[in-house]
Amino acid sequence: MSRSRMIRLQAFVTPEVDDRLDDLAEVMGMHKNEIVRVAIANYLFGMQESVNIVKGIAERDILKAEE
Numbered sequence: 026m027s028r029s030r031m032i033r034l035q036a037f038v039t040p041e042v043d044d045r046l047d048d049l050a051e052v053m054g055m056h057k058n059e060i061v062r063v064a065i066a067n068y069l070f071g072m073q074e075s076v077n078i079v080k081g082i083a084e085r086d087i088l089k090a091e092e
Contacts, residue, residue, distance in 0.1 A: 036061070 038046075046057045053060070 043057075046060060049055075049060055050057045
């Protein structure tokens, strides 16, 4: 997987979400796309951590069942 290649991603949001992104971008001094990029990265990291936790529990339970 090449990390240097950027892929364009489009998403449709409600006007309310767009307004909230505008407000947050102004307060944080960031562009909306930067906020969305960070939000997606944080979501994916959290999901991966959750998967790893569940996987660890399942592997532990399988090992206990085999004993």
